[in-house]
Amino acid sequence: MSEIHTGGCQCGAVRFRLEGAPKDASICHCRMCQKAFGSFFAPLVSVGEATLTWTRGRPRYFPSSNHVLRGFCDNCGTPLCYEAPDGVGLAIGAFDEPQRLPPTVQFGVEAKIDFVDHLHELPERVTEDDLEAAPFLTDIVTFQHPDHDTVDWTPKEALAAEPWRPKEEGV
Ligand SMILES: [Zn+2]
Numbered sequence: 001m002s003e004i005h006t007g008g009c010q011c012g013a014v015r016f017r018l019e020g021a022p023k024d025a026s027i028c029h030c031r032m033c034q035k036a037f038g039s040f041f042a043p044l045v046s047v048g049e050a051t052l053t054w055t056r057g058r059p060r061y062f063p064s065s066n067h068v069l070r071g072f073c074d075n076c077g078t079p080l081c082y083e084a085p086d087g088v089g090l091a092i093g094a095f096d097e098p099q100r101l102p103p104t105v106q107f108g109v110e111a112k113i114d115f116v117d118h119l120h121e122l123p124e125r126v127t128e129d130d131l132e133a134a135p136f137l138t139d140i141v142t143f144q145h146p147d148h149d150t151v152d153w154t155p156k157e158a159l160a161a162e163p164w165r166p167k168e169e170g171v
């Protein structure tokens with residue numbers, strides 16, 4: 001049986017399945033990847049010879065240049081893929097098991113943000129450390145799709161809870 005990977009966006013509107021071994025798991029520091037992911041760098045893995053199937057929904061695309069499309073969920077905004085003439089890359093963090101795709105190379109290092117080399121030196125905290133400062137975390141109800149395929153994704157508990165909204169100005 002060939003290797004299977006699944007994943008999708010945060011809200012679950014878009015899900016994908018990869019059959020076969022993807023290749024060249026990487027992080028890209030280029031400025032376009034920073035913007036597309038809203039992050040310090042983009043973690044991407046190439047589909048390569050594996051077979052990619054969008055099993056629920058489809059990404060929406062923004063052409064970041066004349067050669068590249070950036071795919072994302074148009075419901076929740078999760079970055080999902082990078083499509084170019086040389087192939088398709090999928091966002092590693094969107095996989096159900098990103099730990100199975102450790103990056104092996106860094107691209108675009110000319111644009112690397114200096115402090116990225118020191119992230120591992122930062123003080124570390126677990127979520128429980130912050131409960132006093134953020135007591136709302138104790139009764140949090142996640143609206144995030146679980147890290148596995150679902151037949152019929154209806155976030156029942158999520159629908160029962162009232163989503164938090166920022167206070168409107170002047171109210
Ligand atoms: Zn989504």
Ligand SMILES: [Zn+2]
Nearest residue numbers: 028030033108
């Ligand atoms: Zn890049």
